[in-house]
Amino acid sequence: MTDTASILTRADDNLPQSLERLFDLVRIQSISTDPAYKAECRKAAEWLVAELTGLGFDASVRDTSGHPMVVAHHAAGRAGAPHVLFYGHYDVQPVDPVNLWDTAPFEPSIKELDGGRKVITGRGTADDKGQLMTFVEACRAYKDINGSLPCEVTILFEGEEESGSPSLKPFLEANAAELKADYALVCDTNMWDRDTPAISAGLRGLVGEEIVITAADRDLHSGYFGGAAANPIHILANILAGLHDETGRITLDGFYEGVEETPSQIKAAWETLGMSTEKFLGEIGLAIPSGEKGRSVMELTWARPTAEVNGIWGGYTGEGFKTVIAAQASAKVSFRLVGTQDPDRIRAAFRSYVASKIPADCSVEFHEHGGSPAIQLPYDSALLNTAKSALSDEWPKPAVLIGMGGSIPIVGDFQKMLGMESLLVGFGLADDRIHSPNEKYELQSFHKGIRSWIRILAALAG
Amino acid sequence: MTDTASILTRADDNLPQSLERLFDLVRIQSISTDPAYKAECRKAAEWLVAELTGLGFDASVRDTSGHPMVVAHHAAGRAGAPHVLFYGHYDVQPVDPVNLWDTAPFEPSIKELDGGRKVITGRGTADDKGQLMTFVEACRAYKDINGSLPCEVTILFEGEEESGSPSLKPFLEANAAELKADYALVCDTNMWDRDTPAISAGLRGLVGEEIVITAADRDLHSGYFGGAAANPIHILANILAGLHDETGRITLDGFYEGVEETPSQIKAAWETLGMSTEKFLGEIGLAIPSGEKGRSVMELTWARPTAEVNGIWGGYTGEGFKTVIAAQASAKVSFRLVGTQDPDRIRAAFRSYVASKIPADCSVEFHEHGGSPAIQLPYDSALLNTAKSALSDEWPKPAVLIGMGGSIPIVGDFQKMLGMESLLVGFGLADDRIHSPNEKYELQSFHKGIRSWIRILAALAG
Numbered sequence: 001m002t003d004t005a006s007i008l009t010r011a012d013d014n015l016p017q018s019l020e021r022l023f024d025l026v027r028i029q030s031i032s033t034d035p036a037y038k039a040e041c042r043k044a045a046e047w048l049v050a051e052l053t054g055l056g057f058d059a060s061v062r063d064t065s066g067h068p069m070v071v072a073h074h075a076a077g078r079a080g081a082p083h084v085l086f087y088g089h090y091d092v093q094p095v096d097p098v099n100l101w102d103t104a105p106f107e108p109s110i111k112e113l114d115g116g117r118k119v120i121t122g123r124g125t126a127d128d129k130g131q132l133m134t135f136v137e138a139c140r141a142y143k144d145i146n147g148s149l150p151c152e153v154t155i156l157f158e159g160e161e162e163s164g165s166p167s168l169k170p171f172l173e174a175n176a177a178e179l180k181a182d183y184a185l186v187c188d189t190n191m192w193d194r195d196t197p198a199i200s201a202g203l204r205g206l207v208g209e210e211i212v213i214t215a216a217d218r219d220l221h222s223g224y225f226g227g228a229a230a231n232p233i234h235i236l237a238n239i240l241a242g243l244h245d246e247t248g249r250i251t252l253d254g255f256y257e258g259v260e261e262t263p264s265q266i267k268a269a270w271e272t273l274g275m276s277t278e279k280f281l282g283e284i285g286l287a288i289p290s291g292e293k294g295r296s297v298m299e300l301t302w303a304r305p306t307a308e309v310n311g312i313w314g315g316y317t318g319e320g321f322k323t324v325i326a327a328q329a330s331a332k333v334s335f336r337l338v339g340t341q342d343p344d345r346i347r348a349a350f351r352s353y354v355a356s357k358i359p360a361d362c363s364v365e366f367h368e369h370g371g372s373p374a375i376q377l378p379y380d381s382a383l384l385n386t387a388k389s390a391l392s393d394e395w396p397k398p399a400v401l402i403g404m405g406g407s408i409p410i411v412g413d414f415q416k417m418l419g420m421e422s423l424l425v426g427f428g429l430a431d432d433r434i435h436s437p438n439e440k441y442e443l444q445s446f447h448k449g450i451r452s453w454i455r456i457l458a459a460l461a462g
Numbered sequence: 463m464t465d466t467a468s469i470l471t472r473a474d475d476n477l478p479q480s481l482e483r484l485f486d487l488v489r490i491q492s493i494s495t496d497p498a499y500k501a502e503c504r505k506a507a508e509w510l511v512a513e514l515t516g517l518g519f520d521a522s523v524r525d526t527s528g529h530p531m532v533v534a535h536h537a538a539g540r541a542g543a544p545h546v547l548f549y550g551h552y553d554v555q556p557v558d559p560v561n562l563w564d565t566a567p568f569e570p571s572i573k574e575l576d577g578g579r580k581v582i583t584g585r586g587t588a589d590d591k592g593q594l595m596t597f598v599e600a601c602r603a604y605k606d607i608n609g610s611l612p613c614e615v616t617i618l619f620e621g622e623e624e625s626g627s628p629s630l631k632p633f634l635e636a637n638a639a640e641l642k643a644d645y646a647l648v649c650d651t652n653m654w655d656r657d658t659p660a661i662s663a664g665l666r667g668l669v670g671e672e673i674v675i676t677a678a679d680r681d682l683h684s685g686y687f688g689g690a691a692a693n694p695i696h697i698l699a700n701i702l703a704g705l706h707d708e709t710g711r712i713t714l715d716g717f718y719e720g721v722e723e724t725p726s727q728i729k730a731a732w733e734t735l736g737m738s739t740e741k742f743l744g745e746i747g748l749a750i751p752s753g754e755k756g757r758s759v760m761e762l763t764w765a766r767p768t769a770e771v772n773g774i775w776g777g778y779t780g781e782g783f784k785t786v787i788a789a790q791a792s793a794k795v796s797f798r799l800v801g802t803q804d805p806d807r808i809r810a811a812f813r814s815y816v817a818s819k820i821p822a823d824c825s826v827e828f829h830e831h832g833g834s835p836a837i838q839l840p841y842d843s844a845l846l847n848t849a850k851s852a853l854s855d856e857w858p859k860p861a862v863l864i865g866m867g868g869s870i871p872i873v874g875d876f877q878k879m880l881g882m883e884s885l886l887v888g889f890g891l892a893d894d895r896i897h898s899p900n901e902k903y904e905l906q907s908f909h910k911g912i913r914s915w916i917r918i919l920a921a922l923a924g
Binding site for chain 1: 494496497555558624652672679682685686688690695699702706753759763767768771772775777784785787798824866868869899
């Protein structure tokens with residue numbers, strides 16, 4: 001075994017080829033939520049298996065009832081080394097509205113920004129292909145220099161993270177023995193800022209629902225029927241408007257059961273991070289926090305539950321005007337959960353609220369789009385402290401423990417089903433525009449991300 | 463000159479050819495609101511000019527800044543006969559959602575329904591191509607038998623009725639001398655029922671608005687920003703939900719200025735028509751009137767103003783789920799006006815209401831989609847009484863005077879700009895599904911519609 005420094009140097013030398021490999025992966029249009037891209041999802045899985053096999057992993061594409069998993073195993077260079085399970089996802093979000101992209105979403109490129117910062121452009125560069133490739137390339141540097149890995153490594157890449165992970169639980173259940181490791185490493189999160197790595201200790205849960213309201217049995221002329229016939233868009237607008245009260249609180253029955261106030265020492269630690277409302281909202285062109293009154297943006301996005309309408313449609317939405325009363329109106333609604341809020345109870349409360357607002361001669365259908373509780377990891381553990389120190393060696397500033405507004409349901413599943421603690425480390429930035437046009441991943445995130453995993457693996461191996 | 467009976471018989475004999483001509487016109491995809499169909503609109507205008515020229519009219523396509531007008535003139539067979547202006551429109555509504563059509567919208571066919579009734583299927587069969595062709599074919603029967611027409615006839619066919627008629631006023635203004643006649647005959651309305659012809663004496667006005675609300679400067683991840691960033695769909699839902707109060711009244715400032723209660727003798731006459739809530743709403747699968755409480759469906763649709771959302775869209779509306787907070791949300795909203803409600807003041811009140819609900823860090827854009835005041839024609843005039851008696855000769859039941867929920871702005875323009883009284887007679891039925899998939903026109907409406915115009919022209923000629 002050589003020292004970590006040579007491994008890091010090797011990663012630096014590999015960077016041009018590492019980027020080429022990432023570009024190849026980004027070119028695959030693995031949009032999991034749209035059935036039209038099914039073959040592309042499989043192609044991404046097969047590409048990863050080929051890469052990992054080339055690195056000496058025992059890797060395979062594993063079929064599910066949806067998009068396939070990638071599972072790969074590699075022994076440690078020495079007996080008694082710890083065993084880690086690395087998790088990432090190869091699927092990406094849809095790219096619409098595609099006309100708002102400055103570069104083609106599936107033609108990655110390096111762009112130099114004002115000030116000389118370089119970014120990698122393209123859908124999935126930050127979420128999550130660039131992130132998962134940091135780990136693969138870290139393994140490559142180890143193999144290049146040592147011919148072995150410092151820890152036993154199992155890799156699990158999912159292809160349905162952006163569409164509710166329907167196959168994940170059954171797969172973990174069916175393959176628990178194969179996937180169980182000492183720790184899970186999950187790379188799908190952000191840094192605190194460009195200089196400060198972060199370990200996420202809290203993640204919000206998620207409940208997704210789609211509702212379709214039907215009024216008349218056909219689209220109607222608003223002249224002949226307007227004023228007498230029910231308009232499903234009005235019914236929908238009333239339902240959605242009633243989800244929040246004037247103070248920004250969510251009105252569903254029992255919604256706040258399981259929501260605890262954040263301990264004051266945690267809020268105080270967050271205050272020291274120097275994030276202001278102006279800075280957080282200013283970056284996206286806004287200024288006024290929209291949620292519950294009297295709480296910081298960190299608390300609102302990390303520690304408070306939400307109800308958001310993610311999509312709405314009904315009636316005539318084309319060019320010009322059509323004086324129609326639609327037969328149907330639809331919305332996609334999601335709830336972010338914290339503490340011990342129960343996804344099933346939240347879903348039931350939402351459905352019962354919606355149903356109570358539907359006139360007797362109209363109807364509503366519900367479609368479930370995933371559900372997972374929030375996760376709270378310990379703020380103090382050996383795993384966290386080891387990783388914190390390894391990250392602090394790599395980056396200009398020491399690593400910080402933060403909360404996270406997004407949902408990574410697998411962390412809960414790892415805990416519940418495989419009894420594994422997770423380490424959530426990622427190198428995304430808040431302005432990466434994930435899920436939006438012009439997604440990018442900083443070249444520095446990719447490069448120092450690879451170097452960070454080299455250091456973390458070395459630290460875990462002891 | 464021969465008697466009316468031979469003209470009517472000739473129309474009967476012509477029917478198969480009359481239908482073929484209507485089919486030719488329906489096949490032209492003249493959707494005026496969608497710029498993709500511009501050439502098809504011109505094609506429809508040219509087809510009509512060719513037909514009218516063949517009938518001996520001095521007909522021409524007349525360019526506007528939008529879709530062209532068709533204007534045609536024909537002298538009367540005898541000096542001193544009255545001069546009528548016949549109005550119809552050759553443009554049609556969009557056909558989406560096209561998958562809900564049982565037959566292709568632009569491939570007209572005759573379909574026999576249970577009970578033996580025959581209907582003509584296709585977009586525009588009832589609104590308004592089938593209706594305008596009843597008049598053209600009435601003229602043909604006269605020409606076939608007499609070689610002349612009983613009245614002097616000017617025809618005006620518009621190609622922008624379904625998209626707010628932007629060119630109509632300027633065209634009437636520029637060609638007032640050419641278009642001025644003794645009466646206008648407008649054929650774009652319904653019968654009372656299958657057996658009972660109707661003359662419409664009141665028409666609601668219309669204001670169309672489109673609003674686009676912008677919050678953040680890009681689409682956001684609802685995990686990272688949810689709870690802190692403004693969601694434009696929530697803002698929009700609140701605005702739309704606030705348009706009506708719990709009693710169904712519209713909340714805009716000054717909205718009911720100019721709205722008079724319907725005289726009790728008119729309401730009493732309407733009651734005798736035998737239209738019940740159950741019948742009116744039952745036909746479209748509904749049961750509960752949605753507008754202002756305590757008013758009949760006739761009052762709600764003929765004599766009360768409305769606010770309707772005709773379309774709404776924002777965020778992710780595709781398959782699956784996307785946890786996005788949209789940058790923008792949009793809606794198309796229309797108001798039906800009655801009495802002397804002022805379209806400009808209603809539009810201003812709406813805009814000021816919407817603007818008052820937009821948070822300081824968000825913005826709204828407004829797009830105007832047409833505006834016209836309501837029309838109230840006299841319930842008693844020589845023109846009306848002549849037409850009433852001619853119609854009563856043709857149909858099983860006597861003609862009735864009714865109100866109308868839809869808007870035909872040209873009636874007001876004829877009155878104001880050309881000083882002409884209009885006669886609103888049409889042969890559509892409430893279940894013709896105009897503006898919806900599976901539009902149809904009854905074969906009886908077409909056939910007896912032709913015969914009705916023959917009788918009306920004879921009666922007007924005296």
